[in-house]
Amino acid sequence: MSDPILDEINLTTLKEIYPDAVEDNFFLDSPFMAHLRRKCMVPFTGGAFMQTVFIYAPLIGGPYARGQNFNINKPQTLSGTEFDPKYYEVSVVEYKEDIQVLNKGDLSVFRLIDIDMQNGVQTISAILAVELALSGQTAGRTIDLNGWVEAINDGIVPGWDGNIVTSYGTQARNAAIAKTLNGNVIWAGNSDGTVAPITYQLLEESYQTAAVGADEPDLGVTNKSAYAGIKERMQPQQRFAQERDPYWGAYGMRMNSAMILKDDYFPSLKYGQNQAGIGNWLTGTVTSPSSATNPGNFPNGGTLTVGEVFVWFNTRKFLLRMADDPEYGMGFSGFVPAQDNTRVVGQIKCAINLECIAPRLNAQIYGIGG
Numbered sequence: 390m391s392d393p394i395l396d397e398i399n400l401t402t403l404k405e406i407y408p409d410a411v412e413d414n415f416f417l418d419s420p421f422m423a424h425l426r427r428k429c430m431v432p433f434t435g436g437a438f439m440q441t442v443f444i445y446a447p448l449i450g451g452p453y454a455r456g457q458n459f460n461i462n463k464p465q466t467l468s469g470t471e472f473d474p475k476y477y478e479v480s481v482v483e484y485k486e487d488i489q490v491l492n493k494g495d496l497s498v499f500r501l502i503d504i505d506m507q508n509g510v511q512t513i514s515a516i517l518a519v520e521l522a523l524s525g526q527t528a529g530r531t532i533d534l535n536g537w538v539e540a541i542n543d544g545i546v547p548g549w550d551g552n553i554v555t556s557y558g559t560q561a562r563n564a565a566i567a568k569t570l571n572g573n574v575i576w577a578g579n580s581d582g583t584v585a586p587i588t589y590q591l592l593e594e595s596y597q598t599a600a601v602g603a604d605e606p607d608l609g610v611t612n613k614s615a616y617a618g619i620k621e622r623m624q625p626q627q628r629f630a631q632e633r634d635p636y637w638g639a640y641g642m643r644m645n646s647a648m649i650l651k652d653d654y655f656p657s658l659k660y661g662q663n664q665a666g667i668g669n670w671l672t673g674t675v676t677s678p679s680s681a682t683n684p685g686n687f688p689n690g691g692t693l694t695v696g697e698v699f700v701w702f703n704t705r706k707f708l709l710r711m712a713d714d715p716e717y718g719m720g721f722s723g724f725v726p727a728q729d730n731t732r733v734v735g736q737i738k739c740a741i742n743l744e745c746i747a748p749r750l751n752a753q754i755y756g757i758g759g
Contacts, residue, residue: 438473441746448466475525475740476532479737484731520668523536540557540743541574544571573749578756581691585756607704609650612697615697655670672697676692
């Protein structure tokens with residue numbers, strides 16, 4: 390070791406930290422999560438599970454001749470879906486020496502505990518933003534929340550994640566209830582399974598597919614690649630108006646009754662990631678079943694390149710159910726000391742799930758490319 394161990398500058402001059410802020414170079418933005426939290430949040434106040442009720446059949450009726458006996462059988466017309474809350478946590482770990490001895494007083498430029506708490510909230514928010522586009526039914530994911538990819542499925546063709554979801558909220562699709570719980574899955578690519586550029590016709594027709602009467606999509610969400618494709622190909626035609634999203638503050642494009650926004654955590658071939666600690670929103674390939682009835686021009690069998698993903702949402706038909714308990718509503722459990730050292734550990738916890746009460750009023754589209 391050299392002697393002396395420090396030079397004159399290190400001995401006589403303090404270091405500068407500027408700016409007086411910690412720059413976030415890791416987390417991304419999710420306007421879809423912001424919309425759900427502002428528009429769709431319904432506290433879960435307790436109970437064995439969450440249930441919604443829907444009509445799946447009409448009553449018996451029709452023309453009759455004078456004097457004819459009526460059919461007065463009473464058919465079952467109601468059914469329901471059931472969802473369990475799903476649990477998430479992020480651990481915040483500190484050493485008592487760091488927060489009680491070293492990182493304190495006037496020489497503490499940043500409070501380590503404050504930075505870690507903020508990181509914890511952003512971490513659990515990012516995890517949930519990725520989980521919203523994934524399934525809670527597939528093998529190894531039954532403890533995960535039931536994302537929109539399983540809500541917006543028809544039990545016939547795969548969603549962007551490759552899964553054909555034959556039930557929703559424990560209720561079987563395409564059986565006694567027929568198509569009443571089916572969402573719209575639309576293939577935007579070519580007949581050989583390769584991706585194709587997004588078109589105005591595709592957006593307009595898929596929008597109308599997800600509309601019933603006055604119930605129309607109010608939000609379109611995609612990734613940066615497909616968003617750029619929309620602007621490059623259709624913005625010059627002045628079919629879209631740029632305006633600021635009131636829930637997120639970012640600029641989006643207005644189409645019919647919906648705002649189109651880009652989400653950094655949305656499934657993408659070009660911009661998706663498999664990020665350790667957060668999740669995987671990269672797209673790959675899926676297999677189109679040979680028995681597909683082509684509800685969205687799906688090729689009859691073969692491998693499909695997912696490419697970029699676009700979804701029309703009717704957010705009025707989504708419920709973001711979060712526990713009303715302060716600790717399990719993105720709250721902090723408080724620090725608990727470890728048994729044999731000076732570490733203290735606490736968790737940011739969340740009990741949450743996503744329900745769609747009308748899958749038919751939404752549409753997921755994939756197979757979009759340059």
